[in-house]
Amino acid sequence: MDTATSAPAPPDRISPTKRRIHLGRWGVHAVLLAYSLLALGPTLLIIMNSLKSRSAIFDDAFSLPTSETFDLVGYDTVLNGSSFDVYFRNSFIVTVASVLLVVFFSAMAAFALAEYDFKGNTMLALYLAIGIMIPIRLGTVSILKLMVSLGLINTLWALILVYTAMGLPLGVFLMTQFMRQVPRELKSAARVDGANEYRVFGLVLPLVRPGMAAVAVFTMLPVWNDLWFPLILAPAEDTRTVTLGASAFLGQFERNWNALLAALTLAMVPIILLYVIFSRQFLRGLTEGAIK
């Protein structure tokens, strides 16, 4: 009992340490605000200028649209002058399919890695982690050859498969952490109740919903925004994604800035919607865990 005689804590006053913490908090917020402005600035510029006439964009790119400069010609070009409905549909199919596949398969792999004690468990987890560090684009040539020999060039499947492969390493890594947090006794209880392994997996899934939402968000953004693989694997008119379609305005319509900016603005809408949906799940999952 020789450690029991430590000095009692001093009475609660605004101590110098507290003030320092206070200042530190302001500093953090200043940095975060600056970063937000930096990140949001270009986005705001895109939205602002997509609503202006061509000459107004060149006159003063940083001014808000006024009644004189307001012009929807860009949106008109995008919505009526091209097949952007097809592009949007393609992007949507590719993104949603890839996200679903990544979430499902990474949950399964993570369940196995977290739950079963088998030879090579650690090696397998490490092997998957390597996938996080090595960019999939290094394998573009091989992927192209593979897709050609599979006859999948200019199909959405080519993109879905590549993006699933691209998202899985990080997905498995994240999901494994979430799976480890599910109490062992819960799975034991299910097994004793007569559940087979698939049932146990099914029982665990709702409990790792925050994890699945996080994986979905992390997978979704790079897939939606990718220009590289659509350009290489599926550049045909009817398999084009929004990003590739928008890039066509650089050149095809001799740098049609209005159309390009309008296309980019429109391209943000679905991804923001998806993000809101997934992050709701994310938050709901978090609070559910807190009450439990």
Next chain:
Amino acid sequence: MSELRLSGVSKVYPNGVRAVSDVDLNIADGELLVLVGPSGCGKSTLLRMIAGLEDVTEGVVEIDGRIVNAETPRERDIAMVFQNYALYPHMTVRKNIGYSLRLGKVPRDEAAQRIEDTAALLELTDLLDRKPGALSGGQRQRVAMGRAIVRKPAAFLMDEPLSNLDARLRVQMRAEIIRLQRSLGTTTVYVTHDQVEAMTMGSRVAVLRDGLLQQVESPQVLYDHPDNLFVAAFIGSPSMNLYQGRIERTSTTARAVFGAHSFPLQDQWTEGDGSGGNDGREVIVGIRPEWLVEQTRDNADLPSVRVRVELVEALGSELVAHTTIEAAGAEIDTPELAEGHVSESSDGAPCLARLSPRSRVAVGETIDLAINHPSVHLFDAETERALRPDRDR
């Protein structure tokens, strides 16, 4: 309803740790057997092996004469209650209780009826549509019980089901579990680290230490005749006072000497060939705190010990005196058992006494305490096994 039989059951983990060693145990139909031991003694591992959640490294687990080593939990038809209840957080109480019935493809009507019956039995009817998050600890505990009961399984396995409850609720649920088990008559294995729970609940109690079964007996026999030093120290609260000592005998008398004190041994110790076989034998002397009483004129003929009072705990119904005695305390290398003892000071070993609340002992006093019991426990200092006059004389 069924009988469980473990023969030579061992668990060795891949890293070489031997969690359970060569356990033989028969649990009769309808019996409530309590597995008790300090944390990490392998009792939960043993339970998980019976449930089929851990592989059995060696030995055989039988349910009703059927070897179930290779069977999955679902094939063994046992129900388990876990320490943290392990309720499915996203399901209502109704679905939690009915989960096993749904998996077992019990017809919907029958399942609904059984859920209602179970809920009524456990007074959960009003809570059936709530989720576990909205229940109190005691209610969750009852749902966990309900999940086990609704299946009408061959056996219940309970893994410290009460240790997350507060003290009052624990006593209440303890009685409730005993009542339920009696009325259902289902074979039950109950794991706990709490010896009070073990003593009050079990028709038989199995004491486990470091994966080795120490003794399996009824609570009273465990208390009266512990097989070894560990059981002696583990069973009983406060735990037994233990001192290093030796047997001294002459042709006509024998006594156990510890420190400055001695206790005359029963006649049996002096019988035999008279060769003085046990003379000088190193032993550990065990004296239960409840045997010690204040020395008065009425019991002046009893053997006594002289102690110095260090601390007095008045519990209302009794008075626990922490004292020191002039003798060498016996160490037992299980940390859980060391708790509650006054740390050993230079002038003697701790000695606990449960005295009458009317006693007027005062801190700092040196008093004589009479040993109001016909015998003391003797253990071999080497093997730590109990010495019995009929066997070790």
